[in-house]
Amino acid sequence: MKNNELETKTELQEESLLKSTVGRRSFLQYAGASAAALALVAAGCRKDRNFTDPMAGVTLDFKDDFGVLNYAYALEQLEAAFYIQVANSNPSGFTTAQKAYFQDVQFHEIAHREFFKKALGTAAIGSLEVNFSAVDFTSGASVLATAKTFEDLGVAAYNGAGVRLKETAYLVLAGQIVSVEARHAAYVRDQISNGTFADLGTLSAFGAVDANGLDGALTPDKVLPLAAPFIKTKINVVNL
Template identity: 35%
Template sequence: MEQLNEVQQTKSTPSIPAIPSVERRMFMRQLGLLSASTAAFLASCTREMSDVTPQGGRSRMSATVLPDGTIDLGSGDIGISNLAYTLEQLEVAYYSTVLENSYGLSQQDRKVIEELHDHEIVHREFFKAFLGSNAIPMLDFDFSGVALSDRNSVFDAAQQFENVGIAAYNGTGPLIDDLEILKIAGKIVSIESRHATLARYMLQPKSYFSLGHELIDPQGRDWALTPPEIVMKAQPFIKQKISIANLPTY
């Protein structure tokens, strides 16, 4: 997981005691609000994007599977959208793997993972429908590097995946040509930040009211990753090789 750890300036995976009943009720209320706000955001995204087709911006190259099996994400806004689609696929696959294979989670832990899983499915399916024939295929993943029997490891990885997603949306925003797509990216990254906060809460109770310092750089700006940096962090968990050769650059 060291590729992901570089996103965080500090890392802590303490053993978490039982959450007091009052705090647990507050936490579950926040979880419900997260679900409601996510549904509202995605409904808004769907309305705004109903008449928008990804045009590729600087060019219109769709995703391509190369002869050696490498997946080229395409170019312009298509390529950037496919990069987001790649990360959403990864997150869904991770949460699915946790739900299917982890045996170190409490009932509350599983409820949180299920909530994150269901949100990321909506994100994934949104990009799949939006990209249509321009989309990359469904990818295969390997999470053998995560200790699924340890709940701290599970939530630490969840937080890191969400953090990479946030930094990816922040970093690729300036490369997007279509303002409608940029607006959608802005809405989705706000949901991803809620996910990261929720995962952090599971490691450090009562921390979910504050912004994560691990996503703020020394100058006080939101953390951002370039496409090469995004792929460097995600590639170890993706079985197919991902190419960003045709993505726009700064």
Template identity: 55%
Template sequence: MEIFTKKSDQLIASPEAGQSQGMQRRQFLRYAGVGTAAVGLFAAEACKKDRNNYKGVYLGSGDVGILNYAYALEQLEAQFYINVVSNSAFATQFSADEQLLITEVRNHEVLHREFFKAALAGNAIPSLNFNFSAINFGTRASVLAAAKAFEDLGVSAYNGAGYLIQNPTYLVLAGKIVSVEARHAAYFRDLISPNTFVGQDVVNVSQNGLEYDKTPQYVLGMASAYITTPINADDLPTS
């Protein structure tokens, strides 16, 4: 099933999500393992350009642009899993153990989203709008295919943008997040077909055993099938 072929954030009614949303920025950053000094670094690298000169949501440049890029993808993943878990078919299409783990995945993605929002502070892009009409949330196969596609794309996105990050603090954080995304990707791959978590479509097993990576331009092009808010990534670093 091809997921990426077509071109407001609701609240989560769960204790974990409510806790993350209610945290003050300083408390949240401490909880996420980042000192408040990182916030100053984000602010210091804010883009100086007039965003009114750009059409759509402007990601920015340098490290701030890359982190806003990651924030946009985390918004997409978080909203997808919010829709999965809140759908009435969730309890009938998935076992109790699967429901527990998929709900944990949702909580992870919400935490990732809220982390970027809090850390970027005034430099964060606004909440994006989405269209998931191509996904049938009432069927197991459609949900799993979409989850696999989103997680694979997310891992390749972090891998493709990591070398563009200049600040080592941000690079460490990106490494911690992509490792979680890779765990999600492996889980959904095995739910669809056991023992496929290292499929040759995502891991280059014939040469170096490394995960493939994708450029921000490629990833945003694919994600635009579901993100309806125009995104301007013109000033993202390319080297």
């Protein structure tokens, strides 16, 4: 089967999964986020921006909210691709409950990704090509370690980018999503070592809970290099 046929088949499968499952299992009911979605769609229609150059990757322009939203969209693309592959693999040592959990999380991340894609409209960057060569999807330990990296990084990324958003509706939306990412992070940590779901006390690249009980926050210039090993597409950053 040719590559374009495979891509089309994958897209159709994802769309089918999203339509059949997001409604009953996803954290994010589209109806509940309708106000923010309408605001994003309306803004996207007013600004026809071409962020994508096939020869040079994608560009994140942080001069306004669209750059921040596309930044979140890029990270959600990465997470969705990872969890789709996990859900279609059979990691050794995974219990039935763990398999069910990762099935659910793939729907969460597909919902995140598709929400941003639809809401941004013509302002959305293109699809990213991922690189998971360092991940052993047959190993439960490898999958959990990578999931921990993505979830901790995702939480820190949303926390660090929120200050750049000017529209209140977008900030509220980011807060709704980061709270779900934090739930994912807590679960994954507990699967690796029971009782460590809230343990960010050890300093890491992703920050740590401080004396005030606040979670880690990383600015985009710190997040993107940490995500880069998992992304083949070149990401250009301006106005950061």
